[in-house]
Amino acid sequence: KQEVTQIPAALSVPEGENLVLNCSFTDSAIYNLQWFRQDPGKGLTSLLLIQSSQREQTSGRLNASLDKSSGRSTLYIAASQPGDSATYLCAVNNQGGKLIFGQGTELSVKP
Amino acid sequence: GAGVSQSPRYKVAKRGQDVALRCDPISGHVSLFWYQQALGQGPEFLTYFQNEAQLDKSGLPSDRFFAERPEGSVSTLKIQRTQQEDSAVYLCASSPKGTGGAYGYTFGSGTRLTVV
Numbered sequence: 706k707q708e709v710t711q712i713p714a715a716l717s718v719p720e721g722e723n724l725v726l727n728c729s730f731t732d733s734a735i736y737n738l739q740w741f742r743q744d745p746g747k748g749l750t751s752l753l754l755i756q757s758s759q760r761e762q763t764s765g766r767l768n769a770s771l772d773k774s775s776g777r778s779t780l781y782i783a784a785s786q787p788g789d790s791a792t793y794l795c796a797v798n799n800q801g802g803k804l805i806f807g808q809g810t811e812l813s814v815k816p
Numbered sequence: 817g818a819g820v821s822q823s824p825r826y827k828v829a830k831r832g833q834d835v836a837l838r839c840d841p842i843s844g845h846v847s848l849f850w851y852q853q854a855l856g857q858g859p860e861f862l863t864y865f866q867n868e869a870q871l872d873k874s875g876l877p878s879d880r881f882f883a884e885r886p887e888g889s890v891s892t893l894k895i896q897r898t899q900q901e902d903s904a905v906y907l908c909a910s911s912p913k914g915t916g917g918a919y920g921y922t923f924g925s926g927t928r929l930t931v932v
């Protein structure tokens with residue numbers, strides 16, 4: 706059974722800092738992995754989608770990497786801003802189509 | 817539509833009441849998913865439709881939960897005889913392809929259900 710773990714559960718950093726969020730999964734036979742952002746009381750906004758054959762994806766200040774063999778993905782946020790404050794969720798697609806989510810990392814960027 | 821639309825945004829139900837939650841996926845999207853998100857947790861899978869066919873309902877927590885998508889577009893999640901443990905945010909997602917979510921998923925803003 707696929708299990709997804711995100712570390713840390715919460716993170717507080719000063720504005721301008723670079724940071725890394727971690728996601729690990731137990732079954733490496735994934736189809737793709739997706740990072741989402743969730744603001745309080747809101748739905749999920751897709752940030753980056755990495756197919757199983759890819760190693761990384763970049764969008765602006767965000768870079769996501771995937772190491773399928775070790776069951777790990779990281780989300781790198783460069784030059785963090787207060788507007789980046791949100792919960793970040795990692796989700797694995799195991800070819801059945803449904804997503805298995807981690808519990809999320811709650812990020813707070815202090816001005 | 818431009819995105820996935822869910823209604824109502826908020827629903828307060830008395831314990832024992834039946835509720836119906838609606839999801840309008842992006843036009844033309846074949847796959848539709850329902851997820852349940854408890855406070856402080858990641859979303860958990862409930863059920864999956866490909867067009868009008870419900871291909872997977874393994875995540876539905878009890879026979880009080882029922883979902884349908886009769887014409888392959890709008891979907892309704894119905895919860896009968898609501899209990900306090902049903903309080904959660906219910907998220908709907910759609911994807912343009914039939915299987916695998918190769919193009920990722922677009923989520924709606926969710927319906928926050930509170931059972932009192």
